Amino acid sequence: MAYDLEEQEQIDTLKAWWKQYGNLVTWLLIICLTAFAGWTYWNNYQSGQAAQASLLYEELQKSVQAKDNTKVQRAAGDLAEKFGKTAYAPMAALSAAKSAFEAGDLKAAKAQLQWVADHDSGEEYKALAKIRLAGIALDEKAYDDGLKLLSGEFAPEFAGEVADRQGDIYVAQNKIAEARTAYQAALDKTNEKNPGRQLIQLKLEAIGGASAAKVASK
Numbered sequence: 640m641a642y643d644l645e646e647q648e649q650i651d652t653l654k655a656w657w658k659q660y661g662n663l664v665t666w667l668l669i670i671c672l673t674a675f676a677g678w679t680y681w682n683n684y685q686s687g688q689a690a691q692a693s694l695l696y697e698e699l700q701k702s703v704q705a706k707d708n709t710k711v712q713r714a715a716g717d718l719a720e721k722f723g724k725t726a727y728a729p730m731a732a733l734s735a736a737k738s739a740f741e742a743g744d745l746k747a748a749k750a751q752l753q754w755v756a757d758h759d760s761g762e763e764y765k766a767l768a769k770i771r772l773a774g775i776a777l778d779e780k781a782y783d784d785g786l787k788l789l790s791g792e793f794a795p796e797f798a799g800e801v802a803d804r805q806g807d808i809y810v811a812q813n814k815i816a817e818a819r820t821a822y823q824a825a826l827d828k829t830n831e832k833n834p835g836r837q838l839i840q841l842k843l844e845a846i847g848g849a850s851a852a853k854v855a856s857k
Contacts, residue, residue, distance in 0.1 A: 689722075689725055689727075691721075691722065692718060692721075692722035692725040692727040692728070693727060695714055695717060695718055695721075695722070695727070695731075696714075696718065696727040696730065696731055698710075698714055699711055699714035699715060699718070699731050699734060699735070700734070702714060702738075703734055703737075703738055706738075706741075706742075708738045708739060708741075708742040708744065708747075711734065711735050711738040711739075712735055712738070712739065712747055712751075714731065714735075715731040715732055715734070715735035715751060718731040718732075719731070719732060719754055719758075723758060726761075728758075729755045729758075729761065729764040729765075729768075730764070732751040732752070732754050732755045732768075733751070733752070733755060733764060733767060733768065733771075735747070735751045736748045736749075736751035736752045736755075736768075736771065739751060740775070745775060745778075745779070748775060749772065749775055752768040752769075752771050752772045752775075753768070753772065755767075755768035756768040756769050756772065762793075762794045763794070766793050766794060766797040766801075767797075769788045769789065769791070769793075770788075770789070770797065770800050770801060770804055772785075772788050773785040773786075773788040773789050773804050773808070774804060774807075776788065776808075777804070777807055777808050777811060780811070782808050782811060782812050785804070785808045786805065786808055789801050789804055789805050789808075795828075798824075798828040799825045799826075799828040799829035799830075799833070799835075799839075800825075802821050802822070802824040802825035802828060803821070803822065803825035803829075803835075803839050803842075805817075805821040805825075806818045806819075806821035806822040806825060806839075806842065806843075807842075809821055810842075810846060815846050815847070818846055819843065819846060819847070819848045822839055822842055822843040822846075822848060823843060823848060825839045826839050826840060826843065
């Protein structure tokens, strides 16, 4: 009987606890289950988006190889519109920009690069887009626009490319002193094994800058 009384006390205690906290526990359980269901749905959704974007990106690359710029631009536009949050969208836009540039369509090239600069959250693609936009600005003699694009913050691995492009713009403006400083900075920030380093050196020497060999001998 003592056991039965003890058991009854436990049941009564549980009933009292549930009466006081039951609704709270129920709502917490509902919130947790809803959050888990939402998390599962989002992961499945993201995986599905990435798979579809991957297929569309493959089609874009086939069009690039076929040099069909019209299809390239259409595929890049679809990726940006439907799968803009995936990593494939900025990659597609950069490929589309190159395709448009080679086809002589600077307007489309600029639009694709600007999309990456404005929408991509990754520093790598955004940096590449700005550097290439600055190159187009150089071709269009929009020198101030080009320098403005290169004036922001860039990841250290792009410092050499940024300084090199700045040097090109300064040369076009006939600002030789500034160009020398920029090219020297580009040399200092470019790995010695980088094949582009030799071209930077040649550009520096062409405007009267000291060669690396001369500097080393002093």
